[in-house]
Amino acid sequence: MPTLDAETVPVREQVPAVDGEPCVLIKLGEVVLKGKNREQFERRLADNVRLAVRPIARVDVIRRHGVFIVRTKDATAELVDRIAMRITDVMGIVWAHRAWRVGKDLASVERAALELMAGRTGSFAVRSRRRDKRFPMTSTELDRHIGGMINDAYGQPVRLKRPDHTLSIEVDRDEVFVFSGGLPGQGGLPVGMSGRGLVLMSGGIDSPVAAYRMMRRGLRVDFLHFSGMPFTGPESIYKAYALVRELDKFQGGSRLLVVPFGKAQQQIKTSGADKLAVIAQRRLMLRTGELVARRLKGATLITGDALGQVSSQTLTNITAQDDAVRMPILRPLIGMDKIEIMDQARRIKTLTISELPDEDCCSMLAPLGAETRAKLEDLHQIDKRLDVEELAEQLADSVQEHRPVYGDAG
Numbered sequence: 137m138p139t140l141d142a143e144t145v146p147v148r149e150q151v152p153a154v155d156g157e158p159c160v161l162i163k164l165g166e167v168v169l170k171g172k173n174r175e176q177f178e179r180r181l182a183d184n185v186r187l188a189v190r191p192i193a194r195v196d197v198i199r200r201h202g203v204f205i206v207r208t209k210d211a212t213a214e215l216v217d218r219i220a221m222r223i224t225d226v227m228g229i230v231w232a233h234r235a236w237r238v239g240k241d242l243a244s245v246e247r248a249a250l251e252l253m254a255g256r257t258g259s260f261a262v263r264s265r266r267r268d269k270r271f272p273m274t275s276t277e278l279d280r281h282i283g284g285m286i287n288d289a290y291g292q293p294v295r296l297k298r299p300d301h302t303l304s305i306e307v308d309r310d311e312v313f314v315f316s317g318g319l320p321g322q323g324g325l326p327v328g329m330s331g332r333g334l335v336l337m338s339g340g341i342d343s344p345v346a347a348y349r350m351m352r353r354g355l356r357v358d359f360l361h362f363s364g365m366p367f368t369g370p371e372s373i374y375k376a377y378a379l380v381r382e383l384d385k386f387q388g389g390s391r392l393l394v395v396p397f398g399k400a401q402q403q404i405k406t407s408g409a410d411k412l413a414v415i416a417q418r419r420l421m422l423r424t425g426e427l428v429a430r431r432l433k434g435a436t437l438i439t440g441d442a443l444g445q446v447s448s449q450t451l452t453n454i455t456a457q458d459d460a461v462r463m464p465i466l467r468p469l470i471g472m473d474k475i476e477i478m479d480q481a482r483r484i485k486t487l488t489i490s491e492l493p494d495e496d497c498c499s500m501l502a503p504l505g506a507e508t509r510a511k512l513e514d515l516h517q518i519d520k521r522l523d524v525e526e527l528a529e530q531l532a533d534s535v536q537e538h539r540p541v542y543g544d545a546g
């Protein structure tokens with residue numbers, strides 16, 4: 137059996153223990169924000185991080201310029217891994233790095249660098265930066281020194297262009313962070329920074345993605361689902377529940393409101409709406425949504441409409457939806473293809489839930505050949521026959537509230 141090169145074998149044993157602590161170093165998004173907005177961004181984000189990781193550990197979030205440091209007592213590498221993973225769901229974060237936080241002396245940085253690069257193969261590059269310029273070495277000097285040391289110890293080649301590993305060294309005010317690689321975050325703005333909205337949540341693929349995209353822009357959202365009950369089973373409610381529980385990882389404290397909609401649908405059917413039934417029903421959902429949103433102090437409705445995707449989503453029909461309410465309707469998927477929406481649904485882990493079978497309340501109404509150019513006068517006639525304002529009030533009064541929590545079983 138060939139023996140391994142003596143110089144590359146015993147290195148792991150040579151690595152001295154790191155005299156620092158494992159922590160998570162967070163890079164914030166939208167760093168162009170200035171002044172009061174920035175202060176609000178950082179405060180909100182720090183709160184959201186603490187809340188998200190609370191089931192795992194109590195943490196301190198230390199705010200520095202453009203980065204956060206997340207520390208916890210008795211931090212082990214394993215605990216810090218779990219915290220970092222959880223943090224990647226918190227909106228407003230671009231990167232979560234599992235880092236060694238060490239003293240501001242060269243020996244400490246060297247030990248952490250050796251520990252991090254131990255056992256790796258392939259090329260590497262060291263990238264240093266100083267947020268504290270008082271550190272006695274420049275970034276370039278640090279790169280060269282640490283790079284040379286790793287090369288001496290492990291024989292790994294330095295390659296500055298597209299290395300297999302990047303070792304990052306960030307000199308801060310009180311300490312130095314040493315890390316390699318990181319977990320990408322969601323980007324965007326911290327939830328709660330942009331106000332509150334109500335998502336009309338079917339059991340389908342689109343509305344969960346719409347919710348995600350608005351949360352990512354800093355909106356805190358509640359969810360409203362219309363079930364076909366009592367004429368359908370509760371399956372669509374289970375689906376909506378499971379979807380909201382998954383989406384709850386992005387904001388926490390999510391509320392799902394469910395309206396039994398079957399009887400109202402029957403009224404629409406008997407009102408002679410015919411080909412306009414689907415659009416009349418969507419208008420009634422929006423009206424009900426507006427009332428519910430007001431009660432929850434929400435300022436906007438959100439739907440998963442995409443232009444032209446189905447007959448109820450032609451330009452004329454979307455305009456006819458806006459006509460039913462005074463509140464603005466946000467449609468973050470309006471210009472997206474189904475494939476793009478599905479890709480996103482896969483990434484946020486809602487796709488498999490959405491694809492479960494259920495009896496969508498809308499299938500009850502689906503008329504053969506739905507109207508693609510609904511006329512407003514005709515819709516207003518239907519509204520009158522239905523006494524739609526009264527009906528929407530009744531529906532809004534009938535909501536049942538659920539609190540799906542991310543990570544809960546069931």
Ligand code: ATP
Binds near residue numbers: 341438
């Ligand atoms: P989705 O995949 O979100 O169900 P879709 O492509 O099936 O969307 P539609 O069924 O026309 O499209 O619904 C358009 C939008 O209307 C949905 O994205 C959602 O916001 C809202 N909506 C539809 N059905 C319901 C429902 N049962 N409860 C709440 N909102 C609904």
Ligand code: MG
Binds near residue numbers: 338339340496
């Ligand atoms: Mg649908």
